[in-house]
Ligand SMILES: Nc1ncnc2c1ncn2[C@@H]1O[C@H](COP(=O)(O)OP(=O)(O)OP(=O)(O)O)[C@@H](O)[C@H]1O
């Protein structure tokens with residue numbers, strides 16, 4: 137043990153010093169999140185049906201976005217293949233229910249496990265490759281899975297998809313029907329909270345810190361004795377898992393799955409969410425989802441080419457703040473503190 | 477048994493022989509200097525030892541165990557650590573976080589997703605000790621990118637030290653360091669050499685002569701000579717290479 141304990145000097149050294157610089161949040165964040173959660177819980181019954189359905193969609197996609205942030209925001213891996221896992225999650229549920237007569241929980245577990253396995257297998261190949269090649273191989277994987285989902289219509293139903301009757305939600309003491317929109321609302325909220333808690337935990341753990349080291353300097357991280365490949369693979373699997381869960385919930389909400397779940401939209405959207413909201417923040421990507429979904433909901437109705445506005449919006453946001461909206465808010469706060 | 481030993485270590489880049497049949501050894505507790513003109517192959521030599529490059533020929537062994545051709549993370553786990561000639565740190569991480577990352581790599585479960593990173597008190601204690609040892613304890617909360625160049629060079633060493641190496645390879649720690657900060661750097665190298673064997677690549681002759689127990693001179697990838705500081709400074713051939721004295 138070459139390092140001697142010298143307790144004395146340490147105390148002076150650590151005065152006024154926070155061990156880990158908080159990139160994720162500040163002291164108020166838990167309260168803000170709690171407040172948001174309480175509001176979401178309370179307004180559920182009072183939302184008009186259209187808006188409620190939109191909020192459900194947003195909550196489900198936030199799970200997807202936060203998972204993708206682990207990949208792009210925390211380990212700097214820009215995958216173009218996330219629709220693979222979104223689609224796999226969706227079909228996991230749809231096929232488990234329609235062919236195996238699985239109950240809802242079992243169907244969800246099957247969907248998530250299928251996504252994990254697929255993320256592991258594709259990750260084994262993709263994660264090895266460096267940046268540009270990683271993007272290309274994940275794009276190739278996307279194409280393969282999308283084409284397969286279209287051509288294997290005996291299994292997937294192709295473009296038309298497969299409709300399911302969603303089994304009722306068994307809670308042990310009672311059974312709830314997801315055909316009741318309010319049940320659906322709290323069902324999605326439950327998974328959003330669980331996902332958020334798990335991911336904030338991961339991000340604050342040693343694993344999360346290693347992810348950040350890899351993002352900041354993956355070469356140097358190797359020289360610290362970390363098997364960077366393995367850590368990147370873990371991040372890839374985590375992103376796949378939450379994409380799969382999100383896809384599964386999305387399919388339950390729509391009560392069907394189709395090849396559309398594998399389409400390019402679902403590979404590009406995560407990137408957009410994370411970039412406009414702010415990489416490496418978990419909350420930022422959720423804000424990205426809210427913005428994009430509101431756009432899709434309100435603007436697409438009167439102008440089909442709304443994506444042009446979205447494109448311009450993305451460019452403007454990234455011009456003003458390369459770290460997205462949340463990054464911008466944080467840097468403003470930092471400046472105010474320095475002045476005052 | 478030698479701590480580190482290379483036997484006939486060779487690296488070709490196409491037609492260029494950057495490292496040419498180098499036999500080199502480091503004893504426990506030793507501080508060994510390597511000098512040589514630009515392009516002599518010093519950095520390449522480090523790259524071969526630490527797994528950044530695979531040798532064309534030859535062998536590297538640590539405590540008698542053949543480690544040639546292992547990937548960098550495994551060589552790090554064997555106990556060899558290095559710094560880089562061109563500062564290679566974690567820009568948007570604080571000093572504390574950078575050192576912590578290295579210390580954590582030796583934890584039982586460095587990948588643990590279930591605990592809070594700050595909860596492992598032995599890791600945070602060791603991190604602070606290292607920061608203190610190199611004199612960065614008052615800057616632990618600062619982002620690495622905001623440090624002065626001299627402090628970044630010191631951090632470079634602190635990061636290398638964080639994995640508790642038995643052998644530390646320092647690639648020109650004083651590169652670009654202001655005269656004012658050079659003394660700090662020298663004392664840091666001295667302190668570090670108390671906890672690990674050190675190989676020091678250094679352009680500044682005065683510093684190498686002052687710090688090293690033993691010096692190897694490289695030119696064109698080959699070992700020209702080897703000896704104690706007084707032998708090296710008296711050597712005619714070395715004077716020719718470095719001072720242009722005929
Ligand atoms: N990856 C590489 N590919 C091709 N040639 C290389 C590579 N790395 C180094 N070289 C060449 O090998 C030779 C030795 O380079 P090296 O960086 O090891 O020298 P050095 O002794 O560290 O020099 P300096 O004092 O300038 O740092 C140089 O001619 C260099 O151009």
Ligand SMILES: [Mg+2]
Pocket residue numbers: 518519520561
């Ligand atoms: Mg060099």
